Amino acid sequence: MIKKQYKTYIGGLLILASTAFTVSSCKKSFLEILPKGRVIATKTTDYDLLLNNLDLINSTSNNQVLMGDEVVAFEPQWNLITYKDKQVFKWEGDLYNADEDANETLSPVKALYIYNKVINEVLNSTEGTDAAKKSLQAEALTGRAWTNFLLINYYGKPYQASTAATDLGFPLILEADINGQNYTRATVQQVYDQIVQDLNTAIPNLTHEGVQHRIRVSKATAQAILAKVYVFMGRYEEAKPLLIESIGNLSKSLITTALLDYNTANLTSLPTIVNDTENVYAKNMTNIHISLNQKLLWLTEEAAALFQPNDARFKKLYVSQVIDGKTWYKRTGTTTNNIGMRVPELYLLLAETKAQLGDFGGAKEDLLYLRKHRMPAAEAPVPTSVADDKLQLLQFIMQERIREFAMCGYRWFDMRRTSIDPIYPAVPYTHRVYGADGLEKETYQLRPERMVFKFSPKVRSENPTIQDNP
Numbered sequence: 001m002i003k004k005q006y007k008t009y010i011g012g013l014l015i016l017a018s019t020a021f022t023v024s025s026c027k028k029s030f031l032e033i034l035p036k037g038r039v040i041a042t043k044t045t046d047y048d049l050l051l052n053n054l055d056l057i058n059s060t061s062n063n064q065v066l067m068g069d070e071v072v073a074f075e076p077q078w079n080l081i082t083y084k085d086k087q088v089f090k091w092e093g094d095l096y097n098a099d100e101d102a103n104e105t106l107s108p109v110k111a112l113y114i115y116n117k118v119i120n121e122v123l124n125s126t127e128g129t130d131a132a133k134k135s136l137q138a139e140a141l142t143g144r145a146w147t148n149f150l151l152i153n154y155y156g157k158p159y160q161a162s163t164a165a166t167d168l169g170f171p172l173i174l175e176a177d178i179n180g181q182n183y184t185r186a187t188v189q190q191v192y193d194q195i196v197q198d199l200n201t202a203i204p205n206l207t208h209e210g211v212q213h214r215i216r217v218s219k220a221t222a223q224a225i226l227a228k229v230y231v232f233m234g235r236y237e238e239a240k241p242l243l244i245e246s247i248g249n250l251s252k253s254l255i256t257t258a259l260l261d262y263n264t265a266n267l268t269s270l271p272t273i274v275n276d277t278e279n280v281y282a283k284n285m286t287n288i289h290i291s292l293n294q295k296l297l298w299l300t301e302e303a304a305a306l307f308q309p310n311d312a313r314f315k316k317l318y319v320s321q322v323i324d325g326k327t328w329y330k331r332t333g334t335t336t337n338n339i340g341m342r343v344p345e346l347y348l349l350l351a352e353t354k355a356q357l358g359d360f361g362g363a364k365e366d367l368l369y370l371r372k373h374r375m376p377a378a379e380a381p382v383p384t385s386v387a388d389d390k391l392q393l394l395q396f397i398m399q400e401r402i403r404e405f406a407m408c409g410y411r412w413f414d415m416r417r418t419s420i421d422p423i424y425p426a427v428p429y430t431h432r433v434y435g436a437d438g439l440e441k442e443t444y445q446l447r448p449e450r451m452v453f454k455f456s457p458k459v460r461s462e463n464p465t466i467q468d469n470p
Contacts, residue, residue, distance in 0.1 A: 044128020047118050047136050056114060056143060057215050057273070059285045059339065060107045061150060063088045063095070063453075066289075068411030069429045069446075070303040070402050074328075075436050077296040089431055091446045093454045093469075102456035104154045108147045109173070115144040117176035131207065138202035139217040145198040146225055146283070146340075148172075148191055149232075154453045155469065156188040158416045159233045164189035168467060182465045192233060199226040210253030214274050214282040220249035220257075221281040224341045228349060232417050236353040243350040250280070250343065259343050259373040262312035270333055283340030290333045290407055292319065298328040300432075303406060306399050311375045313403060324438035331407040344370055344404050348397060355393045363393060367400060374403075391423055416451050 041047055065071075066088040073089055087095045096102055118140035123133050148170070156169035169191040171183040186194075199222050206219045223246035230239035250257045256277045273282040289297045298321070307314035318329045351366035364382045371380035386392035401414060418424045429446035452469045460466055 041117070041121065042126055044122065044125040044132055044136065047122040047125055048132075050114055050118055051136065051139055051143070051216065053114055055107060055110050057282055057284055058107065058336075059150075059283060060103045061154070061339075062285045062287055062409065063103055064409040064412035065285075065287055065407065066297070067091065067415075068407070068409070069415060069431070070300055070406050070411050071289075071297045072300050072328075072431070073296055073433045074298060074323075075433065075441065077294075078433050081296060090444045091429075091431065091450045093450060095454070096456040096458065098457040098461070100456065100458060102453075102459060104151070104453055105456075105459060108151055111147050112144060112173050113176050113178075115140040115147065116174060119144065120176060134205040135207040138205040138222070141198040141202040142206075142217045142222045142225060145195045145202070145222075145229075146281075148195050148198075149225070149229055152188060152191045152195075153232075153413055153416065155185075155455070156191060157452055158420045159188060159192060160420050161234070164192065168469070171466070183463050184465050185467055192229070195229055196226065199229070208254075209249045211250065211257040211280060212254050214255070214257075214276070214279040217281065218249070218253070220246045220253070221341060223249065224280055224346055227353075228341070228345075231349055231353060232413075234421070236356040240350065240353045240357065243346055243353065246280075247346050247350070257343065259347075259370065261373045262316060263373070263376065265312075267312075267316040273338060276338070278343045279338055279340065280343060280346070281340040282338060284336045285339045285409060286335060287337045287408065288335050290331045290337060291335050292332050295321075295330075297407060298330045299406060303402055304329045306403055308375060308379055310379055311403065313374055323434075323436070326438055337408045339409055345401075345410075348401055348404065351400075352394065352397050355390060355397060358390070360388055360390070360393055363397070367397065370400070370404075394423065415446075419448075419451065 041050060066085060078086075083097075084095050084100075119137055122128075122136045122140070125133060128136075151170040154170075157163070157167045160167075165187055167188040168185045169188040170185060172186045172191060172194055173183070174194075202217075203219060203222045203226070206217060206222060209219045211218050211220060223242045227239040227242035227246065230236070230242070257280060258277055260278055271277075273279055273284060276282075288294050299318075309315075314329075317331055317333065319332050320327050320329050322328075347366045347370045351363040351370075354360075354363040354366065364387055367382050368380055371382075374380075382393070382396060386396045398414060398418065402411060405411065415429060419426075431444040431446075432440055433442040435441045449470050454469050455466055460468060
């Protein structure tokens, strides 16, 4: 599918949408050069339009929602879901039938084609300034880095400096070549090196420091992504200044980009991605599990207990059901959620880096700033019982990430990275299925080898040189 997706998607990538070019159909000289109804990217503005493609925003990659350890499943919905979703929840390796496209590669590989096209061609485009061309290339480099970061967290082991040079990752696709073949897997280290290189190349050339549009890249965006990558690599010293700079650049945005005060905000009608003031870089994921109509996934009792009664996230974003005298809670919203960079995550990542580096006071300040936007000020301070202990403070930050992002797919990636951090005690990850009577019916344990996805049968058949995960 890596090879085949390039070929089947060529029409949507080489050809700019006719709605973006309404002036050409009546010009004979234009039609003599280019096929009617098709506009090949040549001008700098053409490449600018390529970066507005919805396939760069909307992702099919959503299995991580089912894989977080903060959720449980309930019958009878459990008995009605697809084979693939059951396998994902059970942390099994084989998820897809032979003819099925894999969610984890479908939209990311399409996105790589667009980004590579812009990266490799825009500097030779016409009618644009050098600064504009370099900025567009920088946007595409940032998008490619984000996409590779997603893919390596699906198919590569969590980053460990001692093993990354031999751990297998994902193929590095750096050309917009529809005839590409014989793909082989790069190592985890090679993929991370490419991600870091792309972002370090991009940051100096980005024209806008703050957010101009939530689906496009600013300097604040690239700095935030690079910082997150460094956190996932355990390089906290390098992540910290980038997070500080990114947060500082948000104040230079043309559109408001800041934390929303949940205490006073009306959250019954959630904003669209372009109107969500907490979006720094919008990347959407289909997530039917947070729809009011979906009754499969609910918070574990442990996750629900993490919320204080007056936490506005819990009061305004969750609904409950009572089964056999016990109350269960689930997050609600639209059938999509953002998996890109959000303002609250910047503060949580900054608090984490400071805690890892021993700056407990700074970590508490960042947590307090976020929490004051989520609950009454009197309840927002970090409990004194955890404030001055590194492990307990880091665990509190991970719990805050659950409070902020529960049922939105973030937890799976946190499970991966903390599983190899020696500061965190080893814990078993468990999934449970409950019957309609509220009694536990099935239990599943996450095995270490399932911290990565296997490649689907379709990917393996179309790319026989791909070595699969065990």
